[in-house]
Amino acid sequence: MALTEAQKRAKAKYQKKNREKQARYTLKSKAKSFIKNEANDKELKELIELxxxxxxxLKKEEE
Structure with missing residues (x-):
């Protein structure tokens, strides 16, 4: 589905205004994809420890 010019401008405006949110979304998506599709057993164990x-x-920070 092609975007209209107005949709392209709105998308660019949103991305500019929400850079941190977009970056976090991208990182989370890549991490989930790696875990689901690429990680082997050794890597999964390492991720579990991390x-x-x-x-x-995070628990210590809450205290």
């Missing part, structure tokens, strides 16, 4: 460590950091 997630555990990150959760501990």
């Amino acid at each position: 997630i555990k460590e990150r959760k501990l950091v």
